[in-house]
Amino acid sequence: MCSSDLSLVFLVDDHAILLNGLVRILEAEPGIEVLGTASSVKELLERLEGLQPEVLISDYSLPDGTGLGIVRKTKESHPGMKVIVLSMHEEVHLVKEVLKEGVSGYILKKDSHNELIRAVWAAVEGKTYLSPDISQMLVQQLSAPEPKVLLTPREREVLRLLIEEQTNKQIGERLCISERTVETHRKNIFRKTGTHNMIALVKYAYANQLL
Numbered sequence: 070m071c072s073s074d075l076s077l078v079f080l081v082d083d084h085a086i087l088l089n090g091l092v093r094i095l096e097a098e099p100g101i102e103v104l105g106t107a108s109s110v111k112e113l114l115e116r117l118e119g120l121q122p123e124v125l126i127s128d129y130s131l132p133d134g135t136g137l138g139i140v141r142k143t144k145e146s147h148p149g150m151k152v153i154v155l156s157m158h159e160e161v162h163l164v165k166e167v168l169k170e171g172v173s174g175y176i177l178k179k180d181s182h183n184e185l186i187r188a189v190w191a192a193v194e195g196k197t198y199l200s201p202d203i204s205q206m207l208v209q210q211l212s213a214p215e216p217k218v219l220l221t222p223r224e225r226e227v228l229r230l231l232i233e234e235q236t237n238k239q240i241g242e243r244l245c246i247s248e249r250t251v252e253t254h255r256k257n258i259f260r261k262t263g264t265h266n267m268i269a270l271v272k273y274a275y276a277n278q279l280l
Contacts, residue, residue: 162275
């Protein structure tokens with residue numbers, strides 16, 4: 070045990086067997102108490118009302134939401150709560166996306182139970198804990214060659230606003246350019262990235278550090 074104080078944890082996962090297993094693992098650790106569980110974002114937000122867990126451990130992919138949305142919504146309702154993402158996704162761009170939101174940990178489901186316990190205590194102590202494999206991938210990316218410049222500075226601005234779901238009119242007003250110019254930038258962005266819809270564009274942008 071890394072702390073003498075009781076750490077209150079809330080768990081979210083849509084797989085009942087895994088969820089029950091996590092409860093048993095965490096409650097077997099001296100000093101950790103599982104305050105509650107949920108299987109969806111909607112259920113999570115409902116059950117968190119009136120509760121003040123120190124740490125939230127959430128699956129990255131739930132039926133009604135993904136990691137980024139989960140982190141943002143829970144940070145709004147419980148700003149002091151630490152969030153640990155438990156995921157099967159190893160893509161570095163997804164990890165970076167979630168880390169930017171201030172999560173306290175990113176653990177892979179293939180990791181040992183000890184990694185999850187370490188992540189909980191690190192979160193309680195105000196530290197960030199990453200799966201060893203994720204840490205290694207991030208370090209490897211730091212030593213990789215810089216990606217070539219693909220988009221112009223203006224196209225990057227438009228891309229950022231597109232990902233924020235701004236319309237052509239709203240983007241034009243923000244950047245003081247015409248809707249027609251915005252549409253031209255939009256077409257160039259899709260052409261240069263080789264993508265054809267917003268979902269693919271968002272994935273490409275994060276994977277290639279365009280944001």
